Amino acid sequence: MILPEAFPGSSTLIQGSFRGSLILIGPPGSGKSIYCKQFLCNAVQSGDPGIYISTGESVAKVEEGMALLGFDVDRFLKSGLLHLVDLQPIVSEKPARTKFGISGWLKGPNSTQPVLDIERVIEDAVTGLGKPAVVLDSLTTLLLRTPESELLRLVQSLLVRLKRLGASSIFSLTSGNYSEHFVNVLRSLFDGVLELKVDESTGGLKRLLRIFSLKGTQHTSDWVRFSISDRGISIEEQLKTRCAMCSKPVGAEPFTFEVSGEMLHFDSRDCLITYRKLKSVHGDVFR
Amino acid sequence: MISNIAAIYANSGRKVCLLDLDLSAPSLYAYFNKTPRVWLNDVLSGEARIEDCLLDLSGELGVKGQLFLALSSPGKEDIFNFESRQDRKWQLAALRRFLSLKEELLSKLSFDYVLLDTSPGIHYWSINALVAADILILMSKFMDMDIQGTRKMVGNIYDALNRFGSKSFVVLNRVEGSGFTFRGGTPVSLYEADKDRAKKREDEVGMSVGLPVMASIPCYCDIQFDPHEFLFAFKNPSHPFSKTLQSIAGRIEEVF
Numbered sequence: 001m002i003l004p005e006a007f008p009g010s011s012t013l014i015q016g017s018f019r020g021s022l023i024l025i026g027p028p029g030s031g032k033s034i035y036c037k038q039f040l041c042n043a044v045q046s047g048d049p050g051i052y053i054s055t056g057e058s059v060a061k062v063e064e065g066m067a068l069l070g071f072d073v074d075r076f077l078k079s080g081l082l083h084l085v086d087l088q089p090i091v092s093e094k095p096a097r098t099k100f101g102i103s104g105w106l107k108g109p110n111s112t113q114p115v116l117d118i119e120r121v122i123e124d125a126v127t128g129l130g131k132p133a134v135v136l137d138s139l140t141t142l143l144l145r146t147p148e149s150e151l152l153r154l155v156q157s158l159l160v161r162l163k164r165l166g167a168s169s170i171f172s173l174t175s176g177n178y179s180e181h182f183v184n185v186l187r188s189l190f191d192g193v194l195e196l197k198v199d200e201s202t203g204g205l206k207r208l209l210r211i212f213s214l215k216g217t218q219h220t221s222d223w224v225r226f227s228i229s230d231r232g233i234s235i236e237e238q239l240k241t242r243c244a245m246c247s248k249p250v251g252a253e254p255f256t257f258e259v260s261g262e263m264l265h266f267d268s269r270d271c272l273i274t275y276r277k278l279k280s281v282h283g284d285v286f287r
Numbered sequence: 288m289i290s291n292i293a294a295i296y297a298n299s300g301r302k303v304c305l306l307d308l309d310l311s312a313p314s315l316y317a318y319f320n321k322t323p324r325v326w327l328n329d330v331l332s333g334e335a336r337i338e339d340c341l342l343d344l345s346g347e348l349g350v351k352g353q354l355f356l357a358l359s360s361p362g363k364e365d366i367f368n369f370e371s372r373q374d375r376k377w378q379l380a381a382l383r384r385f386l387s388l389k390e391e392l393l394s395k396l397s398f399d400y401v402l403l404d405t406s407p408g409i410h411y412w413s414i415n416a417l418v419a420a421d422i423l424i425l426m427s428k429f430m431d432m433d434i435q436g437t438r439k440m441v442g443n444i445y446d447a448l449n450r451f452g453s454k455s456f457v458v459l460n461r462v463e464g465s466g467f468t469f470r471g472g473t474p475v476s477l478y479e480a481d482k483d484r485a486k487k488r489e490d491e492v493g494m495s496v497g498l499p500v501m502a503s504i505p506c507y508c509d510i511q512f513d514p515h516e517f518l519f520a521f522k523n524p525s526h527p528f529s530k531t532l533q534s535i536a537g538r539i540e541e542v543f
Binding site: 278 | 382383386387411414415417418419443444447448450451452453
């Protein structure tokens with residue numbers, strides 16, 4: 001039996017298992033929402049109940065995005081395994097097929113206390129679901145009306161609740177101009193921090209992911225390239241190359257060294273230097 | 288020397304791990320008179336974790352910091368197993384374990400220093416130990432035969448490693464000058480009293496072997512002929528021998 005991934009790419013990037021809370025930070029267009037959808041689709045497909053709380057996209061858009069990843073949204077909505085929660089700040093153009101949500105809270109009667117409303121809606125959604133997978137995409141939109149300190153309180157309270165439920169979760173945040181205090185505290189509330197970035201320096205667009213921290217696991221912290229296709233998020237082939245010295249997966253920008261016409265890849269400068277030292281003293285025997 | 292340096296670092300508040308990587312002729316088990324449940328050999332073979340192999344001597348020695356030991360097995364079978372029985376694939380896997388073990392000690396277990404004790408010969412595991420280290424200290428006696436052997440070793444191994452960033456030094460052991468003279472009523476070792484001569488000798492050896500000489504340790508009869516010498520520099524910090532080792536410990540930190 002193949003165990004489902006803890007999060008997209010985790011089977012390649014970490015040693016051991018992980019279940020807990022993650023904050024996913026990246027600039028606009030780096031793939032945060034798709035990553036979140038992939039995470040939730042994987043969880044639901046493996047039998048866990050899933051809750052997708054959308055603050056930026058309409059629920060209809062979320063459904064479309066999941067369908068594009070080859071996910072049978074209708075089937076899982078009907079089975080009650082998938083729940084979509086509409087927390088958009090403005091009213092959805094298309095009515096959502098969800099029993100949870102306070103779409104339009106920015107202009108609604110409770111807009112002065114959106115945190116309380118959001119907490120209540122999320123509590124309603126997660127109640128009685130066992131060990132769910134939960135996505136909140138994204139915290140950035142909530143900051144439109146919620147002060148940083150209030151949002152930290154909301155996140156902390158939700159994470160405590162989710163932990164009690166044994167949930168795995170990803171909350172996303174668009175990187176931006178927040179206070180240092182807010183970002184530091186926010187990062188510390190989660191069990192792990194994932195970062196995304198986009199690299200256009202070589203002409204094309206490269207999407208990169210790295211695990212900045214992940215409690216209780218051994219993992220690579222290198223940036224690794226990932227791609228998005230109709231089969232979802234996949235860590236690119238190059239990552240399946242292993243370091244010639246330590247055997248760990250090689251990151252997006254490997255160190256290379258040519259030996260007898262063969263290009264060897266290394267995950268770090270230290271490994272490359274160690275290899276060259278060993279080769280220089282052991283000679284050709286060392287391969 | 289390495290055990291004394293380890294104790295000096297540990298007593299200055301550092302967290303130190305001393306590994307016996309002289310797999311073909313282990314000696315630290317005898318020096319510390321310890322028989323661990325798990326040997327370093329078991330860790331390198333992939334049969335145990337480094338945490339299971341570490342012996343914590345901090346309380347027993349009463350150092351201010353922490354001193355841990357990982358000992359190599361003196362068993363005939365274990366030595367033979369490592370030196371000649373295993374094939375290249377197995378040796379490479381053991382080497383990978385050793386390199387990740389070093390990384391684990393420094394990053395996960397937060398050791399300040401990992402000291403590797405190995406033999407000077409061109410053995411597979413001695414070379415691996417040298418490759419893994421950032422600073423290499425080659426002990427040599429001030430004798431033609433030793434100097435010649437050191438020169439050969441430097442040409443064969445140390446030069447190659449230095450090209451990739453290793454920092455290598457020679458420490459001259461058992462040099463002359465342990466006798467005492469009196470200066471203003473205070474006893475001073477002959478070595479200390481004639482530093483110019485010592486410096487000249489170090490420069491000559493350095494030129495000859497092709498590596499800088501970090502220090503010279505005079506031969507002291509009270510240590511040399513003590514059958515139960517054990518962490519002398521730690522227990523007798525004001526002795527000239529201990530002062531020399533303290534200065535070597537300081538020089539190593541400067542090189543870092």
